[in-house]
Amino acid sequence: MVPGDMRNKARSRITGILRYLALLTVVLAVVALLDLVPSMVDSGNMRRFKSIEALKSASGPREVLVPSFFPEGIAWPPALVLGQREPFSASILGFDGDFDGRRGTHVLVISQSSSASFSPGSMAAFEEIRQSVSTSVEGRDTLLETGLCRGGEQCSRLTWSEGGQRVELFMQATSLELIRIAESMLK
Amino acid sequence: MERVYYFINSYPGMYLTQAVFHSVVAAILADCSIIAWRITDPVRRQFLRISVIMIPILSFPLFQLINPDRGAVLFRLDTLMDTSGWLLLELWGKVPVIWFFCFVLLLAAFIFIFQEFLPILLHTIRSVREKDETAVDEDDGSEPLQERYSDAVMRVLDSLPDPRPDIEIIDDDDLVVFSSTGRVPLVYVSTGLIDAFDHEQLRGAVAHEIAHIRRTRKPVLTMLFIFRAMMFFNPVALFEFRRAVQDEEEICDDEAVIATGNPLALSGALGRMTLEPDEHKADEGGDAVVSIAHHSHDIMLGKRIARLSRADGSGMAARGKGSRLYYPVFVLTTAVMNYYIV
Secondary structure (H helix, E strand, O other), X not given: OOHHHHHHHHHHHHHHHXXXXXXXXXXXXHHHHHHHHHHHOOOOOOEEOOOHHHHHHHHOOOOOOXXXXXXXXXXXXXXXXXXXXXXXXXXXXXXXXXXXOEEEEEEEEEEEEOOOOOOOHHHHOOOEEEEEEEEEEOOEEEEEEEEEOHHHOEXXXXXXXXXXXXXXXXXXXXXXXXXXXHHHHHO | OHHHHHHHOOHHHHHHHHHHHHHHHHHHHHHHHHHXXXXXXXXXXXXXXXXXXXXXXXXXXXXXXXXXXHHOHHHHHOOOEOHHHHHOOEEOOOEEHHHHHHHHHHHHHHHHHHHHHHHHHHHHHHHHHOOOOOOOOOOOOOOOHHHHHHHHHHHHHHOOOOOOOEEEEEOOOOOOEEEEOOOOOEEEEEHHHHHHXXXXXXXXXXXXXXXXXXXXXXXXXXXXXXXXXXXOOOHHHHHHHHHHHHHHHHHHHHHHHHHHOOHHHHHHHHHHHOOOXXXXXXXXXXXXXXXXXXXXXXXXXXXXXXXXXXXXXXXXXXXXXXXXXXXXXXXXXXXXXXXXXX
């Protein structure tokens, strides 16, 4: 190939890429703008809140349960505060912490929802459930599950119904601390 | 709406919604590629359209394999676009957007079944059942049809390269030429067309149909039909398939020009096949759908005629030219962008 042809070919490639990137930028901007629309019209979909107080203001009459006891090592305030109103009410609080010598994100996850099927997903999921028992905490019938999370960490989950809401506590630790946290929410 | 929420967040729901949204993105980026790289080669354009239809079939399963938490609450919050935000939106506080979305999907499926799948199925069944039919029609007791037209047809066939399929002559005054691509490929030509076209125009028209027969043998078109069927509910796949079919016509035009060396003859033949003004007049006050179909038919023919009539001979000048970098760039940017559209 003649050097002039090679130069032309390289120039054609570069201009093609630059034009494409320019168009791609416009497309990305439009998609990002479109994604903002539902939150701008206050659709009530799941979104981040800066604090628990902001979540409580947006939740209206629905009570957001917050523990008054935290094991040593759990960081306050929560690193993650999520909430939605539509199509059903739900909230998720995620606490980071140094717990049992392990530093981690979302070592404690508290979710609350008017839908019985709602789940925080992988942040509060077992790899393997080893034990599942019904127990009573402050007069509420609860389900206590223990097992292993991803990475082989020991995890516990406590779920119960409170005022039409399904409450779920999930922690990368033993069940004892979890029950103490739940008791502080229900007193 | 709670049930809708859980369906959208289930695997089947995510597959349906993301198939459509991913194909929208792929279609937009394919057009961006065509504009940015100035792609005029219909083979390359068709390849992009096939990719647009194929990508959503694979994208969701592949992305979920890479990251099973892709549908989770936390991932959705940090994406480029969370489609459930739009789908769960209620217009005027009452009408969920997802109803319109479902309506569009149902309409696309309906069009696929009744305009594409059933006609092809019926045609296949008919061609398997029917024995070889001759289109010979005894004419008023004088020369048989074939004898009258066989010279013109044989001269055309002899002047074209192999493979040369059989040609069936149809007794019809309209200008009709089409091919069937079954086990025994055939080109059908009407008596009206043979009478109206000169030798070169007839060569061009028959060469175009032979190109269709030859290309149908290739796996690319078979894969296109399979992908199209898998995305039967996807309105974007519907549009891109139609555009790929238009590209196919241009590709066959190019192959006919290679065979005949006479782009202007084929251009002239297509010009003769543009609907006559009185045929358009018949649309007035009649069926609007038919009128639109006739109008778009003429637009498509007009584009092909203009392309063939260009000073450089035909679109063949563009064949294979230009950087091939467009395709990996398109695939990469589409994949990355779609990964963050949940």
